[in-house]
Amino acid sequence: MSSYTGKPDPVTGRATTGHEWNGIEELETPIPRLVFFFLGAAFLFAVICWILYPTWPLVWSYTRGVLGTDQRSVVTRQVEEAAAERSAWTARVMDESPADVAADPALMRLVNEAGHTLFVDNCAACHGTRATGGLGFPNLTAKAWLWGDGSPEAIEETIRIGINSTNDDTRASQMLAFGRDGVLDTQKIDAVVAYVRSLSGLKPAAGDDAARIEAGRQVFADNCASCHGEEAKGNRDLGAPDLTDANWLYGSDAYSVFTTVYGGRQGHMPHWGARLSPLDTRILALYVHGLTRPAQ
């Protein structure tokens, strides 16, 4: 194609190749030297990489590269190094008692930083990014614990085994469906709902007169007190909530409480022991333990 066969192009002065396709022609412009330079530079870069890193397949193996590196060993080493670096404080979290850790503000700053990210990545889907919960999911900043005494140890145990989870040791609880299963008729449910709502000083719903509340007291004593206690203060060994405080897991209006008594409730929390490391579980427990109600 080097022989001149076409006419010169008036703009560039270069010859065309002499071919023409429906009016399109091509110039005989030589390939700019810059192209060869960059081709050489890119090839050089490639060759250097081929020498340094694993690259070319052989029959049963591959070229290992003079750096002797390999992504699997690199990432293993990096993970180990990072863990070793963190162990300056994580070892203390695991070795010292939770009370001692909670009493050390410098250590708790690191725990809370790590704990917040762990919480939002793993727990926020149900409990919310600020741990304030939602309908059916407890507000963890309210300190209204369903299980145990609210100590970091008790919280850690709940995280590890879950509630009504598939773990063999799971915390298990269930509120019966008093209405659906025919234990209480509608009138009695209305009464006990009125009574329970009166315990925390909620504004009585329409028709919740003193007589109904009084009738509810008896229904409560016969049916509910075995779990929630005579004083309705709940039972943290059974996961039975305190009914006298301002926390309402499934809503406090008369209709919601009626629904709860009628159909029963059985909350569910997955067990995280198989998914989170013992360290992460401990960090989360300490973080949740230290949560306070966010400013409104």
Next chain:
Amino acid sequence: MVSQLTVSERQFALVILGLLAMCGLAMAAGGRGDPMGAQGFVVLIYAVGFAFVVMAGLYAPEPDDSRLSRYYDDPTKVGIVLTMIWAVIGMGFGVWVASLLAWPNLTFDAAWASFGRLRPVHTSGVIFGFGGNALIATSFHVLQRTSRARLADQFSPWFVLIGYNLFCVVAASGYLLGVTQSKEYAEPEWYADIWLVIVWVVYFLLYIRTLMRRQEPHIYVANWYYMAFILVVAVLHIVNNLAMPVSLSHAKSYSLFSGVQDAMTQWWYGHNAVAFFLTAGFLGMMYYYMPKRAGRPIFSYRLSIISFWGITFLYMWAGSHHLHYTALPHWVQTLGMTFSVMLLVPSWASAGNALATLNGAWHKVRDDATLRFMMVAAVFYGLSTFEGSFMAIRPVNSLSHYTDWTVGHVHAGALGWVAMITFGSIYALVPWMWKRQAMYSPKLVEVHFWLALAGTIVYVFAMWNSGIIQGLMWRTYNDGGTLAYSFIDSLVAMHPYYIARAFGGLLFLAGAIVGSINVWMTIRASRLEAAAGADADLPARPAGAVVAGE
């Protein structure tokens, strides 16, 4: 359209459509209770619909033999219309899924409207619907003009075009029903894949047969690229879709590959789909319409050659850069990375060849939005190939991978390069095809250009910002060596960019709608004029004499 087919061709078309309808009926009957059944009805309705079109013209008089001395442009014209329809559908779904990311509640609680089903409608709609129809339509045009030969026969161009669109319709309707192979850009299930193979073989044979009839001693560059597009896409499509159906009456199939081999096959396919569908095919388009519109010879024939072989050789190795830092062996990653870096040279040589071709025509670029579409396309081609090679470098990829940066990169290529070169080519082609001096409204072309450019820039900048912020947030550590940000933190940071992206996409979609109206009005003006008999005395064009202007 039908009247230009011979009576025996019309009858043959009816036979093929009848067979297709029977396939659809068999699928509908055999696939009861499976998405296959609904897909069968789609095939049946499609085939019967076209059978009515053929039957309506079945008894029209035989066409004049003089048609054989002219180019066969009817399939190209229909292809252009389909291109614009798919552009609006595909980009419309794009805006929809972009909005879903910004406002996730927009699914209306309907399964078909969930992100996972709508997203492939968008990607297949723009890549296969819009891009594929544009490639088929322009390839028929370029092939005939640069070979100075009529398409080898009259039936197979229609089979390719209408058959290909059946694939697109079956694919898109299947996604909404939840049918997917879960392979990105290769989502359609086995029956759609087999159908596409049949269509594609006919396309390949048609192209080869027409090339063999060429009156030119040499094969023009554009045809190298179109041929590479057709040939390699066939290879990619067949290998990546090797799968065993659960049964002939079920839509579901299982891939022959598993684990890391499956991932590598998929991204060998995925990256070369970018290379040979979205790059090679559209470079073919650029090599014809840009010099034609600019009235300039190609800057360098030699540069065309090394770019072509550089691109075809190097791209094949690059797919593994999609799997950096995965279970894929390290050596495959190094190979993919180094070939991706070398790939930059022929890519920029192509972009440079295109831009240098405009030397002596820059005043036209300034004044003519159609040529400006093509110029900007070449610039975005250069930008996104640089970005692609850069992102293929392992340490860079460790930041960019799984972030919106990838999405931004893809759209710099898809909006800036693929769509821009297509719109530029269509604005050049439509007046030629419908015998008009110019588009209905050159002003609207200008409006479309600025909408498209603004939309692309808003989109790409939003995703660059979002992606890099996201990537950095994922790797930021606290003093204690633990992750500083949760995943939700990064989502909150991305939200404003998601809104900006949806807006950028909306601008681009608005441009496509303006373009569709302009194309439609141009066709309408041509028809009105034809009806008035204004061009009744246009001289017939002997094939050899058609040289300039198209």
